[in-house]
Amino acid sequence: MVNMAITGSTTDYTVGSLLVNTQWASLVQDLAGRLVVVCFGAGVDSTAMLVALRDAEIRPDAITFADTGGEKSATYAHVLAMNEVLTTWDWPLVTVCRAVLKASTGYVDLYGNCVANETLPSLAFGMKSCSIRWKQLPRDQVLRGVSKGPNARPAHPLWLRAQAEGRRIVKLIGYDCGRADMRRARAPKPADADFDYAYPLQRIGWARPDCVRAVAKVLGAHLVPMKSSCFFCPASKPWERFWLAANEPELFERALYLERNALTGRHSRFDTVEFGATWEDLVRNADSFPSTKTTVGLGCSFAWNHWARVNGVVDAEFKVIRAQRSRFAQLADEMRGFDNALDGRTELAAIAG
Structure with a gap:
């Protein structure tokens, strides 16, 4: 492992000093040489996932953030702050993925959708469609591209490379080892038609306190973010x-x-x-x-x-x-x-x- 100081860190942390050998080996075994996309939620877990990857010297090919239009101001500020960190690491900056709707809909985000249709987010009814429509789908469209409509865009160079080389892209999801995330990922999805999936924090055994501690150690306490969620999320405590x-x-x-x-x-x-x-x-x-x-x-x-x-x-x-x-x-x-x-x-x- 390279013992290289991180520019801009508020601590004496050096690459390779955070993970123990078994954790480091697990990440390298799972991800080294693969086409990697980090699904960055701008919360504690996904920020810790970036820190862990950095420590294992695994540089992602893309980092995506799905913006529903309803995040708290602190979350948007954290995305900008992390871009500054990523610049010092010589890593790709965060790609913001957002659904683009027809002008005739009269709204531009999830909040506007709920107001216009006089309804609550689907999570209030025990469903997950808001996450699929406003997070998962925009991320996939940024990578695969869209041929027509308001979201029309060319495919991401990484997707084109994967297709040309006959390789699959692995998406990294920031589920930790806490009870809530272990329950949520009880049967984690290994793959679908287009992507493979991996859960690095669970591979290295980090629960939420471990994630907080790692981010504080590497980036400084000021960059440990608050929970990322819509300001009108039904799951709010x-x-x-x-x-x-x-x-x-x-x-x-x-x-x-x-x-x-x-x-x-x-x-x-x-x-x-x-x-x-x-x-x-x-x-x-x-x-x-x-x-x-x-x-x-x-x-x-x-x-x-x-x-x-x-x-x-x-x-x-x-x-x-x-x-x-x-x-x-x-x-x-x-x-x-x-x-x-x-x-x-x-x-x-x-x-x-």
Whole structure:
């Protein structure tokens, strides 16, 4: 292994000093000499995956980031910051992949799609179509190219090379060894018609704390990102909602509007006969939502608007109470686990060494 210092690192880290021999060997065995595309989500895991690859001296051929148009500002800033790092490594910069829609649709992103159709993201209904349409498909189109339509574009040079040489591209997915990702990848997909898939973090046994520690050590604590997800993601935890209200209140208010628009719109699954009151009445007046199998909001079994009201996050007009933002930030700090950092965490400096 080459013992070469990384330019711009805030630590004394050198390439080859992070992984133990068995981890290094696993990555080299799986990926050396292959055509590699990193699916970069701009969160903790995918950033750690880049760090691990760098340590094993495996340079990807492309790095893609799927932009739904609904990420938090900190996530977009992290993509730019990582491009600066990648430049010092002499690695390819992040290719942003985004769906391009017909002008007649009247919207340009996932948020606009939900508002225009008066619905919630598919995850609120237990489905994954928003990820397929707004993340997976744009990534594939950037690589394979599109012959016609608003997304028309030539195939990526890497795809052309793979076709010419009769080789397959392997996509790297940043699932870690934590319980949630192990459950999500219980039967990881090894391949499909066009691509192979690999899960480097699981190969080297890294869980989320390992990922946080590795990024802090190699890049500095300031580049350990917060969780990457849409600001209106139904999977958001309480601390994330408090964080959003504290740090990006305008985005939190947009999420509340999306929910109200859907739950009082033409496709609402809400039934006043079942609930005994309108969704709007429950949001404004009830202490809790009745038990139901019906999706009643961005929280699936609860509404973000209702949660925001009963937790004192919004006023009567469902606007974030700006004077309480420091309290919201403190609550977020108290609730979150040790898996996100760019949201103000201070402990990272202690573990980076």
